[in-house]
Each structure stands twice: as C-alpha cells, then as structure tokens.
Amino acid sequence: MAQRLFRDRRDAGRVLVGLLEDYRDRDDVIVLGLPRGGVPVAHEVATALNAPLDVFIVRKLGLPEHPELAMGAIASGGIVVLNDDVVRGHGVSPDVLREVAEDEGRELARRERVYRNDRARVDVAGKTVILVDDGLATGASMRAAIRAVRESKPARIVVAVPAAAASTCDEFTRYADDVVCATTPSPFFAVGQAYYDFSQTTDEEVRQLLTSPRVAAGGESEVEVVRAVAVPVQSGVPSEDVLSAIVGDARFVLIGEATHGTHEFYAARAEMTRRLIDQHGFRAVAVEADWPDAYRVNRYVRGRGADRTAEEALQGFQRFPAWMWRNTDVLDFVGWLRERNDRVAGRDQAGFYGLDLYSLHRSADEVISYLQAVDPQAAERARDRYSCLDHHGDNGQAYGLAAGFGAGERCERQVLEQLVDLQRHAHELARRDGLLAEDEAFHAERNARLVQAAERYYRTMFRGRVSSWNLRDQHMAETLDALSDHLEARRGEPAKIVVWAHNSHLGDAAATEVAAQGEFNVGQLVREQHPGESRLIGFTTYTGTVTAAHDWGAPADRKQVRPALRGSVEELFHDTGHKEFLLHLSVAPSAADVLGSARLQRAIGVIYRPDTERVSHYFRARLADQFDAVIHIDETSALEPLDRTARWEAGEVPESYPHAV
Numbered sequence: 001m002a003q004r005l006f007r008d009r010r011d012a013g014r015v016l017v018g019l020l021e022d023y024r025d026r027d028d029v030i031v032l033g034l035p036r037g038g039v040p041v042a043h044e045v046a047t048a049l050n051a052p053l054d055v056f057i058v059r060k061l062g063l064p065e066h067p068e069l070a071m072g073a074i075a076s077g078g079i080v081v082l083n084d085d086v087v088r089g090h091g092v093s094p095d096v097l098r099e100v101a102e103d104e105g106r107e108l109a110r111r112e113r114v115y116r117n118d119r120a121r122v123d124v125a126g127k128t129v130i131l132v133d134d135g136l137a138t139g140a141s142m143r144a145a146i147r148a149v150r151e152s153k154p155a156r157i158v159v160a161v162p163a164a165a166a167s168t169c170d171e172f173t174r175y176a177d178d179v180v181c182a183t184t185p186s187p188f189f190a191v192g193q194a195y196y197d198f199s200q201t202t203d204e205e206v207r208q209l210l211t212s213p214r215v216a217a218g219g220e221s222e223v224e225v226v227r228a229v230a231v232p233v234q235s236g237v238p239s240e241d242v243l244s245a246i247v248g249d250a251r252f253v254l255i256g257e258a259t260h261g262t263h264e265f266y267a268a269r270a271e272m273t274r275r276l277i278d279q280h281g282f283r284a285v286a287v288e289a290d291w292p293d294a295y296r297v298n299r300y301v302r303g304r305g306a307d308r309t310a311e312e313a314l315q316g317f318q319r320f321p322a323w324m325w326r327n328t329d330v331l332d333f334v335g336w337l338r339e340r341n342d343r344v345a346g347r348d349q350a351g352f353y354g355l356d357l358y359s360l361h362r363s364a365d366e367v368i369s370y371l372q373a374v375d376p377q378a379a380e381r382a383r384d385r386y387s388c389l390d391h392h393g394d395n396g397q398a399y400g401l402a403a404g405f406g407a408g409e410r411c412e413r414q415v416l417e418q419l420v421d422l423q424r425h426a427h428e429l430a431r432r433d434g435l436l437a438e439d440e441a442f443h444a445e446r447n448a449r450l451v452q453a454a455e456r457y458y459r460t461m462f463r464g465r466v467s468s469w470n471l472r473d474q475h476m477a478e479t480l481d482a483l484s485d486h487l488e489a490r491r492g493e494p495a496k497i498v499v500w501a502h503n504s505h506l507g508d509a510a511a512t513e514v515a516a517q518g519e520f521n522v523g524q525l526v527r528e529q530h531p532g533e534s535r536l537i538g539f540t541t542y543t544g545t546v547t548a549a550h551d552w553g554a555p556a557d558r559k560q561v562r563p564a565l566r567g568s569v570e571e572l573f574h575d576t577g578h579k580e581f582l583l584h585l586s587v588a589p590s591a592a593d594v595l596g597s598a599r600l601q602r603a604i605g606v607i608y609r610p611d612t613e614r615v616s617h618y619f620r621a622r623l624a625d626q627f628d629a630v631i632h633i634d635e636t637s638a639l640e641p642l643d644r645t646a647r648w649e650a651g652e653v654p655e656s657y658p659h660a661v
Helices: 009-017 038-049 084-089 094-116 140-150 166-172 203-211 222-229 240-247 263-280 291-301 310-316 328-342 360-374 376-392 396-407 409-431 434-463 468-491 513-517 522-529 569-574 589-594 610-617 646-650
Strands: 029-033 053-055 058-062 070-075 079-082 128-132 156-163 178-183 252-255 284-290 351-356 497-500 534-548 557-561 580-584 599-602 618-621 629-636
Touching (some): 029 038, 038 203, 058 094, 070 084, 070 094, 079 140, 094 203, 222 569, 240 534, 263 497, 351 468, 513 618, 557 610, 569 599, 569 629, 610 618
Parallel strands (some): 252 534, 284 351, 284 497
Antiparallel strands (some): 534 557, 599 618
16 A cells, blocks of 8 residues: 655655744744755745755765765764764774765765855854754664754754654654654655655755745745635535536545534535435445444335334434434435435435444344344354354454454354355345345345454454554445445446545545555545546535544534644635635646645544644645545534434533644
C-alpha cells in the first residue's frame, strides 16, 4: 500500500508551517535549510513565517576506507564536529583527518559560493534558529548542524522536518530545544517514501530559491480559488445536473460523513441516494452497519419479514451506537424505500445491506436459524461449532481477550469449517427453491463469513498481529464485492450500489497520513479494484452540534462542535463565507491544486472529545486525492435519535472555545 503523503518538498514545507505557527512574524527567528533537499522545504517555511532564509551547509567527513561511515562533519563557517568514538575506534590519524576535512571543505566552499553568490551568512547569535531538512534518516547531518550552530551562540534551536521515524524525533529532543516532525511513518524505511516527487534538488534550484523574493503565492488567495469554483447546493444536495456529472457511469458511489452524528450529512446523503435509485438505476444501499441488523431492514423494504413499520425494522440496531441507524433521518429513508419498492416490480426493487463485522454472536445465530429451516442436521453441526464462542457471553471483546491469550485456536478452525460446510451444501438446497431462497442462502453465507471475520477481528485486537482497522475495512470491501456479484447474478447486469460510511472509511486512505502506518480503507480498495467505476463524495463542517458519546458505550450527548482548527480544510472552507457548497474536484483543477496539499482534516466518530480534539479528531490528508467531490456545510446540527433521552434533550451548554487546541 502507498505510504506517501506529500506531493513534493514544497508541499511538505507548507505542512510544516502549520506546526510552526508560534514562530510566525517574529524578528528573532531565522530559518536555515540543509542543502540540497531541505532548501525547498525551508523556503516555504520562511515565506509563511515571514523570516529570513539561509542555507547551513554540512558535509560528512567519511572514513577513507568506508566513506559512508561518518567520523565527523564540517559545516558552514569552517566548524568541524568529530565523532570521537569513530575516530578512536578506527585509529584515524590527524593527517588523514586533515586531508578529508580539506577535501570536504573545498566542496563546502564551492557550494557556499554557488548558493550565496558571495553574500554573507546570516548572523544567528541570540536568534531562534529553525533548522529544516526534507526528512531524517540516520540524522547524522542534522546532529552535525546542531552542534555547529551551537558554536554561534543562538538563543534557541528548533529542528523541523516533514518525515522521520518516531524514535529519531524523540532522540533529537536531547540535542535541540524543540523538535517538529510532521509525520512519523511506521515502519520507517526511507525519507523518500513520504513523497510522490522526491527528485534530486539541484545546485541551481537552491541558488534560485535563496535569491527569489519570498512572498506569499501571488494571484488569487487559496480562499479566492475555492470561492470561485464553489458550486451551490441546497441543504447539502447538488442539483440533478451536478450530481449526474459527478456520478457519470460509476457503479459504486461512496458517500461519506465527517461525523457519525450530524443531521445534515444524513439527510443530504439520503436525498442524493433517492435520486440515484429513482433516476440512475442504483438498486442497493450498503451501509457501515452489521449485516444481520441491516438485512432485517432489507426484508422490510422488500416487503418481507414480520416488521410492520420502518421503526420496527430498525429495532435490530441495539448495539452501541444505536443512534447511528436508529435516527429520524434513516427512519424517513427506510420508509421512503419501502413505499418506493411497493410501487415497482421485484427486479427493480432496491435493497438495504450492512458491511460491518461487529455482530459475532448475532450472525452465528442467523446461520443456525437459517439452517434450522432448511437442514436441521446441518443446524445442529453449526450449533456445536459455534458453541466455542459462547464461553464469554454475548461479548465479542471478551472473546477476543481470551482468544488473544491462546483460547481461540480451536474456535478459529471450527468457524472456518462451518463457513466451508455452508458454502458446500446450503446453496444447493436454496437454488431449488427460487430467488427468494437464494437471497436467504446468500444472507446466511454472509453471516457465516462475518463470523469468521469478526472472530479474527476480535482476536487481533489483543494479539496485535494485524491492524484490526485493515481487517475491518478489508471485510467491508469484500462484502461489497460479494453483494455486487450476487445482485449481478440475479439481475443479469452489473449492479449499481450506493455506500454510506464515515469519511475515514470512504475517502481514499492512500491520500492520508494513516497510509504511512500501513492502513488502508474501503475507498482505497474500491478505487484499486474497480478503476474508473467508483465516485467518492465526502462532507465537511466547521461548527455546530453533533450527537456523540464521550466514551465507548456511554449515552449519546448533543455536543457542541468547536470551530475548526487553524490550517484545516474546514477553516479554509469557512473563510469563503459560503454557508454551503460543493467542489467537483475533477473538473476544478485550480481547487484541486490548492487541496492537493496535505492539510488538517477533522473526523468525529461516535466519540467526541473536544478537550483533546487535535490529537483525537484530526489527521492530515490531500483532500483532492481523497475524494472526487466534497460538500461543505458550515454550521450543522445534531442527528436526532429515535430513543431520545433527557440527557440528549438538554445538550451541552455552549462555550466560547479557543480557536486552536
């Protein structure tokens, strides 16, 4: 999976700026770039901070027999820093040391002349010096630079880099007064992995950057660029022409949400989905919910099952957070879908399906119930195999904790055996009884596969062998593909499906900083597996209220959403002055260029903790690569749960929050 976050070094510099705001517009700050790759990064930093820019040249003094091993370094000003351990350990004589230092000193002097064109070095005495490079691998050059700069008696030294290993960043806190690392990929192999364009910086480029005027980007500001291409929407919903232009001939339209508890996101997404079903031939909605709970809704909207109302059909959603699906906006959509399906033939009906994998025990029960109706002996075998899940009650995390310490190996095998048994026998029986039975057999198979995925998911939460996030999103993507294949086989034509989930699942993870940790998501997998056949649409908001809990399993609150942080995409959108708008990024190259840089982006799930918002709810992403289109609604309101409590009704007392935390 891709692990790159920055387009190039200048993009990386713009990201660093957001972490160096405390040094903006101060007359005691100087920015020094380490040539050559650090200079384009430093140029962006100096420009934004309104600070002087210079280079600080460091040349490694390599052992003659092992040039890659540094016995020291020589830096601007003729300052030599030695690694005494290497010098003594390899018995380097003063003559050898002098010869190497003279050779590297000549190259350093050459670069000084080329870069500065006889201009004097900036005096750093008593100043705050920000040392910038394009990343830290071994960190040898930066350590040498710090030791050399210290000789000039600065007041403070700050190390700022776009990418480095977390351990390296921690190490540098011993050498510098402040260390700023924009990203810390894990595992960290090379600086270049953080960049799409890591081509070599030339001497001429360094010289031009040092002599060019450092002014903010000319022409239109970023706010003006976004404002100029913003497309009007009504209650978050684009016109039919705009929606058609975005969707085109896509088979998968993935519509996200920036929170799990915002009314406007749910309502706008539902309205767009109505249009996609009525006017564009979409015949399924697949949501970030457990398969058995969503399938109860599917039976209802298709005129099957025992539920008499949409509210009854939603009663299957009992697991925290129930409000994600038991809310007034989903209720309205489910009611509409039932009424719509009642008016059309079975082939043109649209279904409602779940993609998630939390329902370990519920899905096991569904498999047994299905088999009890079609093959009681097979049901008995399933009951016996799944009994290993019951020793810890109806609690997937309790099972996972025990399995993580070795209690799950037999259960892992039995769960797989049950899936294989069901696939081998149940479909044969179902095919004899027509399409309805085929749907029920498919339902049973997806539940059996979900039990397998959920068992593994809960187990790895505690073993840590595989990212549980990746397991979950891989399962959701595989379920989406299986649903597509099933519907295509039934209808005799490619299936068209709308997907509802959080932005963090549906926006392409390859365009976010989580890719540096090896994570991927549904949006990325769908794009890779169905090139040209998907559209990813995201939502953002600046402030308002949201339905969320403070802790997992806690009651739902109606919380105040703080104004977005400085440097975030939400703040940029807010500054346009528009209450709501859409950006179709594939046809707005100017906006795509602005939003192609990594910026802070907010994500509120079922938990919202304003007091730790920067750490808990923000990540960096290149929005133009993350989504095909994005809809911004500046002020939003909390989703209304069907099971409202006095606590939710009371809400939070509004506060005047600080702008940045």
